[in-house]
Amino acid sequence: MSNDPKGMRKGLTQYGDSGFSLFLRKAFIKGAGYTDNALERPVIGIADTGSDYNPCHGNMPQLLEAVSRGVMLAGGLPVKFPTISVHESFAQPTSMYLRNLMAMDTEEMIRAQPMDAVVLIGGCDKTVPAQLMGAASAGIPAIQLITGSMLTGSHRNETVGACTDCRRYWGKFRAQEIDEQEVADVNNQLVASVGTCSVMGTASTMACIAEALGMTVPGGASPPAVTSARMRVAEDTGAVAVQMAKSGLTVDRILTGKAFENAMRVLLAIGGSTNAIVHLTAIAGRLGYEVDLKALDRMGRETPVLLDLKPSGQHYMEHFHAAGGMATLLRELKPLLHLDCMTVTGRTLGEELEAAGPGFKQDVVRPMSDPIYPQGGIAVLQGNLAPGGAIIKQSAANPKLMEHEGRAVVFENLEDMAARIDSDALDVKADDILVLKNIGPKGAPGMPEAGYMPIPLKLARAGVKDMIRISDGRMSGTAFGTIVLHVTPESAVGGPLAYVRSGDRIRLSVEKRELSLLVSAEELAKRERETPVVPPSAERGYRKLFLQTVTQADQGVDFDFLRAAQMRGKTPE
Structure with missing residues (x-):
């Protein structure tokens, strides 16, 4: 690792003269006002997935600023770059159709551009799995930053949030239990701010799973999008990215078979989205692991739902954050977890859990002795x-x-x-x-x-x-x-x-x-x-590629040529 090219010397454009390639690269980057001093520091790429079509990522400007600040405070050079951004409600025929395209975009941009580590900023349903898939294949040090959940709204003195309540009120409207005026009124309240769905939908599930996998800073899953806590997480993420670049902590050392088993335990315990099974399978497949659905089911019989969050419970993500977030949940799950798994901080999951302290009284995460549901959610x-x-x-x-x-x-x-x-x-x-x-x-x-x-x-x-x-x-x-x-x-x-x-x-x-x-x-x-x-079948373009190569749900709906060439076996091991 120590002899590998660093920073601006990585992945030089092929002109047939490497010295000229570096000379030309530095000339152009200096055109943006960078000094030689700046260009000698670890380069941290930051994937910018901001888009006016993606309100789940509406806090992207503030996140980019906070990540960049964290990178610079830790002695690195932040370099932002754009990738595809996919929103569930704005993608036709479906965002899942474009997940693999975003994963390919993420992987290729990481490979093509010089960076010693990458910060992946995502939130909406398919963006986090796409980024983790791409980073798993690219192989460099990578850390996930979640955009965060939206705030809850209020309709006629009832707390509401997307999108469980979207479906509930639309069902009432279809059944003629409420009229057009009320369904229009609640439409203004369901999404009270930018950010991802405020219930345990796919976005929140993947946020919790990313933290369980060790791919976020501790506490990275739960702060809402528009809070100062989310900005502090972003700053910490930038600083940790520099640390990862210096130590060479690559994705494969974090995303192990045991880490995927931890993620499956968390998925079951939070009453998480069924979509997460497909996404976890796809991410694991990039590293050569097969997710064993029968083993997941066996785990489900001994892993109860502990998180009282819609749609399996009553609360919303901001309440989960106030209750201590993932540290509170992981503390309850501790006997079922592999605490020796590495995280992006360079410390183990167990060490981070110890550092989080003993916790406090709350009513959002139930104890194992009093679960929301006696078995896993799925x-x-x-x-x-x-x-x-x-x-x-x-x-x-x-x-x-x-x-x-x-x-x-x-x-x-x-x-x-x-x-x-x-x-x-x-x-x-x-x-x-x-x-x-x-x-x-x-x-x-x-x-x-x-x-x-x-x-x-x-x-x-x-x-x-x-x-x-x-x-x-x-x-x-x-x-x-x-x-x-x-x-x-x-x-x-x-x-x-x-x-x-x-x-x-x-x-x-x-x-x-x-x-x-x-x-x-x-x-x-x-x-x-x-x-x-x-x-x-299709005649051309991405649809032709998709229909020719996409796998079934049990292999993650990934493209067959993007899965690891050599499979290591099933997880749990």
Whole structure:
């Protein structure tokens, strides 16, 4: 490491004369006013993902200033550079479709430009996993800075926040429980500031997971976006980045098999987003680890939900921060964690937890003896309908529906659902099971968060609040209900889901971890012969690359050529 080129001497542009390459580089950077003294310091790249299309990253100017200050106070040279920025609500067809593109952009910009360490600033759902995927592949010292959650709002004296309450109020509006004026009023209150969703959606989940992995400074997950605490975290992040550059603390020493197991424990204990399984699998795959879904399920049976946060509980992220944030949660989980895992500070998770102190009385993180939910938030299902597995967020589901057999009401794709879901002629009853096909990685494409199917309008008007819903897609971490997701293989590549017909019987048993289509193997084979599936394709561009190379949910929906060439085995080890 000591003989490797540093700073502005790293990765010289290839002109055939390395001396000229450095001479030219320094000439241009000096045009921006840098001195030789500045250019001799460790160079810290800072990934700027600010965008007017991304209000979750609306505090980017302040974060960039604070990170730069931290870098300079520690003796480094901060150099900002832009990458793609992806927001869940502004990306068509879905932000997941663009996650891998952002990961490639991040990786290639880290590789292409001279930096001794990189600060990755992200927050909205797919940005943090994309950055961690890219950094894992690039291999240099890297540290994650979370943009932070939004503040909560208030609607008619009720605390509200995106996006669990978005879905709740929209459900009320669809059921005609509230009128157009009220739904317009609450729309002004749901997002009270810039920042990510204030509940345990995918953004908050990935923030907690990033800290659990050791990729943020201690306390980096929970401060809201617009607080001074978030700016202090940013300044600390810049200083730690310089320390990492000097010590050569690379990503692979932090993101180990044991670190991923810690992250899985935290995912279960926070009632985290189902999307995090896909993202963790993708990040692990970049370093050669396979995430074992059966092991995750076994861990779930001994790792209860401790965090009282929507949608599994009642509180919001700002309350979690006030309760001590991740240190409070990790303290409760301590017997289940690998405390010897390295973090970005150069100290272990256990050492950082000791430094955080004994904690204080609070009511957001429950003790192990009094959990919000007795098992982990997520259960892994298998059966002839999902040979490669499926998942359910059991902590946000209706207990009365988790052991159920019902008649399938099938929608072939999003267009079919949109055309028929609100029709009075739809043949559907409250105890039926809604099935939506072709919203998997290739089917949509991009595995949209459409697994949270709306309750059919005529049932919603009759007061039905929940039904079993099954798909090969995803749902937002802010969503709730008895919803089976990530059915693998997906219908668009000929998985069994493709051959489900309305009227078929389906059995769900969360207790037995079973998802079964009560149709014989012979009948399914007959249907496959009669209507063979042709996987979707495209003629050009990113869509062609995506459809040709994207993997299934059990491999993280990453591109096959971006996963590590040599896999090390399954994690947990």
